[in-house]
Amino acid sequence: MSIDSPAAPKVGFVSLGCPKALVDSEQILTQLRAEGYETAKSYDGADLVIVNTCGFIDAAVQESLDAIGEALHENGKVIVTGCLGNKKDASGDDIIQKVHPKVLAVTGPHALGEVMDAVHTHLPKPHEPFIDLLPPQGIKLTPKHYAYLKISEGCNHRCSFCIIPSMRGDLVSRPIAEVMLEAENLFKAGVKELLVISQDTSAYGVDVKFRTGFWNGKPLKTHMTQLVGALGELAAQYGAWVRLHYVYPYPHVDDVIPLMNGGSVVPYLDVPLQHAHPDVLKRMKRPASGEKNIERIRAWRAMCPDITIRSTFIAGFPGETEEEFQYLLDFLQEAQIDRLGCFAYSPVEGATANALANSVPEEVREERRARVMQLQEEISKQRMQAKIGTTIRVLIDEIDRSGGIGRSVSDAPEIDGVVYVKPPFEPHRKLKVGEFVDAKVSSADAHDLWAAAE
């Protein structure tokens, strides 16, 4: 019997949401394949459909509810998982059950066991599992040359604008040996860039008191610094990159920066700061809000002059005065952050920030967001211009008619800019997806670079 046997039950999958939700989807798909289920590419070819939802902002809730509605209409047998699964409306009722009472089962995020139980109930397991046909790195939804590595689930903080802890629970760090094994399997399968994700990467291991695990016979602490060091060494053996996301500016992050100097850990730090004014940060209940972020950024740049700093900010948080907002603009001018996203504050149902006094009118929130982005456009333009004439390493993501589109160490997939690469002059030399090339930068705008392969 082959895996293409018509007897194999088929599951359709719709994956929405952030990289953390994507990793949940990958785990479910891996388990389905391990148990002998097949995936279906269309609703009518599926015996059942799983929808992995996002519940963070209102637009994401609507997108998820629409996706469930479509799956119900097109197929009829639908299991829902993901962040929206744990969300209640103002009267305390489960949102999904209320809008779509016909769904077969609903779970929260990171609920592999519960999802599989629901699948087994509504679409019994095939008799012969095909465990040998499962690649050791599992099923990946990203292109073959990069992958997300989730090192922990949940979060111990309680930022007042965020409901993630109520949906995903407190921090649970994955054992370090398990994380390293997954990284090794991914590199062996051809991954050239590993993106480390979590809700709070700096907190890795706090929940297990930095327990010592073992990797390749050597002790290794469940701690961010040790993990990043070990991942960097492993990546070097495969000529690959490691990129760190969601890092809070705690003092121990300083120990990670030297690992970025010329090693496989790329000089890139995604630090969601959200604001600069101490009073706003206090109202936001941000982790590391007492840290002097400007000094920290200066120290990081002194240790690693090539570091790219990415961050996100919120404009118009409840109670934000014009002075507090101006403080943020002054901070941004001084910090010269390389990659920046700014959102106008938008209340999330169930967040404690909704109870804060002095909400900022919507048009002021939007206007402040635009002012941040206008300032950042100038900063980004200057920082990108400074790259003209330098040679940078680029990982090719796609090929188009004029060459390749890739990313440098300064660009994470999906959220940052890209590098348009002209192929080298050698005859018959074509760029390939997943290949690293060195390229000389010829021009730049505020987001992207244009370069010629050397």
Ligand code: SF4
């Ligand atoms: S650190 Fe704050 S914003 Fe991030 S997941 Fe935890 S509570 Fe939410």
